[in-house]
Amino acid sequence: MLLNVESVSHIYNEGKPNRCVAVNNVSLQVGEKDFLCLTGKSGCGKSTLFHMICGLLPPTKGKILFQDNDIWRQDEAQLALMRNAQIGYIQQGSGLLANYTAFDNVRLPFFLHKREGDGAERAAMLLERVGLANKAENYPAELSGGEQKRVAIVRALMNDPVMLVADEPTADIDEESTHEVMRFFSELAQEGMAVLVATHDMDILSYANRVFKMKAGEIGEE
Amino acid sequence: MNHKKLTVFTLAFENIKRNRFRSVWLVILVAVFAFAIFCGTVLTGSLDNGIKTMAGRVGADLMVVAQGYEVDLEDTLLRSEPSTFYLDGEVLEGVRGIAGVEEASSQLFIASLDADCCTVPVQLIGYDPESDFTIKNWLVNVWDGALGQDDIVVGSLILAEPGDQLVFFNKVYNVVAKLDDTGMGFDSSIFMNRHAAQVMIADSGRLSADELKHRDDLTSAVMVKLSKDADAQEVAAAIQAEYPQTDAVVSSDFMRDIASRLTDISKLTIGITVLLWVVAVMVLFFVFSIVMDSRKKELGLLIALGATRKKLARIMLLESFVITLLGAICGIFAACLILFPFQTLIAGMLELPYLLPSAQVIFAYMMLSLGVTVAIGPISSLSFIRKLSKTDVYSLIKEND
């Protein structure tokens, strides 16, 4: 199993009056080629779960095995390398670095660890694939919301990760682009990548081979 | 398309370039503080140095001047305010006869000669090389000849070098030596044979021939050295009893008076300078921390993309180092442009003994100011990154931009 989430919980503000159980005892297995959609009402804990899976937020309870490694028992360097090379994460909202062009934003993950080359060819190919070749030299402030999102999507693919985790990737793009992106994700899944998508958009659930629904921190497969 | 590799350097420079407004203001802020602490330290050091040097300068235990001229004497010693004051010539011999006096030598001060050599009015001091025991000490390091009637010794601010000739009232004088900086009035004084000085007074027409006839041994002050066991106050009283028209100034009192006044000023400036350093360090540290705090999301995004905190630290370190280095160099360079060319102007404005410390000391001040202002940005950035959670990246990237 590629990803094994074992009875994971996350509690915000433990011990304080505003204590919040965002994720409650969630278990989940994801294999290669899985295309998984996660839905649920706003505030049900989707983003929190994704952050724990991507090594950005430690769980309060339970463990997460990625390629049979407990990701939260790795040291900082291993964790950084996992974030960089193995998991592509697309965050909710805009996550581009304002100081670099679209092209450099896409290339950036390539340079955060030692690698040969300049990543230019792959970055150009990826931008081309989402129809943004002509915007490569634009800074994020010079891109529309949907264009920014597409740059963030291909940036997550820069280092050819084994798993792609996308938190509402189609929230601010039109219907046509939404389906393009989902088709793109399907292709990636067919090529062997595990794809996890959190979404409110019921229309796109059909692209997934598995659909999960979260409710007040708990998860169930549909 | 630009295929430059995204190294720590390119990332840091891109950050600086893309935030030009922030970068420029940070550079200016660092420059202002570097300027302030370097100037403050040099000024304080120069005052301290001037005061210390002055204390060792007056080689006489007592100074006898015409009654009421004590203030003029102070002006002559401390600043470049030339004065002329005369004493009856017979006083010298009389003083020599008084019990407790070991040596006495007269000096003649001539005020305010507007000479070609100098932008400031020059004070001429005539002394008697035979009996002199004060000026001799200052000459020890620079000259050991015998002062002829046409020879002069110049203070450090006089624009003449040994071997040059200067003309006063149509008479040519040979510059035989130049004194070191003292930070006192002597720096703009010219020393010559007392007899030659007297001739010059006659030539200048400052005193009428009639007056001069009765005063062929003009004296401004008699410098007195006491024998070992003599009491300065007693001897001063004895002199004043003998010559009621004089003031016998005990130079230790005189100097102590001036020195204590100056030491108070110097303490104050040291205090202000220390305060300046503390404020500079605190403000710069604070400002750099705020800048880092405002960049939390940017830092979080980099971590989420797989940057280690070490990598992050390298980028931020380079960024803040470039900014602080640029600022510190600009600030200290500007300070040098003011401190050194306008040295005499500053000394004149302060009206205090002001003497730049040695080049090594100034260099040390410079390195200290540079080092501290350059280091604060990187240190503050680094400590911010160290405080960032290793694991909870989520709270960083969730920050609203």
Ligand SMILES: Nc1ncnc2c1ncn2[C@@H]1O[C@H](COP(=O)(O)OP(=O)(O)OP(=O)(O)O)[C@@H](O)[C@H]1O
């Ligand atoms: N930093 C935090 N501190 C306290 N509570 C938090 C924090 N972040 C999220 N929560 C709470 O945790 C719960 C789950 O939040 P989460 O962001 O995971 O929801 P979500 O399912 O992604 O919602 P959405 O669809 O709106 O993005 C919410 O009730 C939220 O109020």
Ligand SMILES: [Mg+2]
């Ligand atoms: Mg969410």
